[in-house]
Amino acid sequence: MYKCVQRAILLALAIPLSRAELPVLAFGQPLNPAQLKALDITVFPDGRNLPDGRGSVRAGRSLYAGRCAMCHGASGVEGPSARLAGSDGFFGWSDPLRPLRILQYPRLMLSVGGQWPYASTIFDYVRRAMPHYAPKSLSDEEVYALTAYILHLNRLVEEDTELDRHSLPRVVLPGRAREVSAWPEKPAD
Numbered sequence: 001m002y003k004c005v006q007r008a009i010l011l012a013l014a015i016p017l018s019r020a021e022l023p024v025l026a027f028g029q030p031l032n033p034a035q036l037k038a039l040d041i042t043v044f045p046d047g048r049n050l051p052d053g054r055g056s057v058r059a060g061r062s063l064y065a066g067r068c069a070m071c072h073g074a075s076g077v078e079g080p081s082a083r084l085a086g087s088d089g090f091f092g093w094s095d096p097l098r099p100l101r102i103l104q105y106p107r108l109m110l111s112v113g114g115q116w117p118y119a120s121t122i123f124d125y126v127r128r129a130m131p132h133y134a135p136k137s138l139s140d141e142e143v144y145a146l147t148a149y150i151l152h153l154n155r156l157v158e159e160d161t162e163l164d165r166h167s168l169p170r171v172v173l174p175g176r177a178r179e180v181s182a183w184p185e186k187p188a189d
């Protein structure tokens with residue numbers, strides 16, 4: 001009985017809250033510019049649609065420690081969630097402990113730094129999906145800082161780097177050279 005009352009109270013509290021956060025749109029109802037802006041967050045490989053703002057490796061370091069390290073590990077390698085760092089992305093064949101490392105981290109053989117082709121994708125992904133427990137809770141400045149820090153963990157940018165919409169797309173990831181496009185560019189007619 002007590003449980004039922006508790007659940008009813010929780011439901012009564014939860015429903016108006018979630019309604020307030022998620023406006024319900026009718027099918028076919030046009031979005032106003034502000035609603036559209038909140039949804040128009042795709043960042044393209046060449047950096048198109050990156051927002052204003054900037055963030056430094058140093059700011060990213062403390063954000064990462066507080067909001068990301070518990071799942072991705074202190075240096076982006078230890079997990080338990082997806083591996084973020086590792087400049088070649090794989091446990092090298094020359095690594096004598098390779099079989100043991102694979103046994104310990106079977107899902108972590110590929111890393112963002114080793115595999116992903118574009119730095120701007122890190123920004124896009126983190127902004128829309130991380131931290132896992134609260135997606136879209138980070139400000140653009142925080143996402144710039146975290147992106148800079150992930151790139152620094154991969155030794156792709158220096159400690160004193162600050163990234164913005166112009167400098168971020170200029171960082172070249174090693175994964176770019178390994179990429180095979182599913183939509184190869186057609187030669188010009």
Ligand code: HEC
Nearest residue numbers: 067068071081082083111112122125126130131132133146
């Ligand atoms: C509660 C655990 C958790 C926290 C905290 C967390 N992540 Fe993640 N992260 C995950 C999981 C799980 C995945 C894989 C999700 C999937 O593949 O659907 C992931 C994936 C990622 C990826 C893509 C990895 C890949 O190879 O696909 C990036 C980049 C990333 N997280 C960055 C971050 C950053 C930056 C933060 C801190 C703001 C963060 N994460 C916080 C659990 C977490």
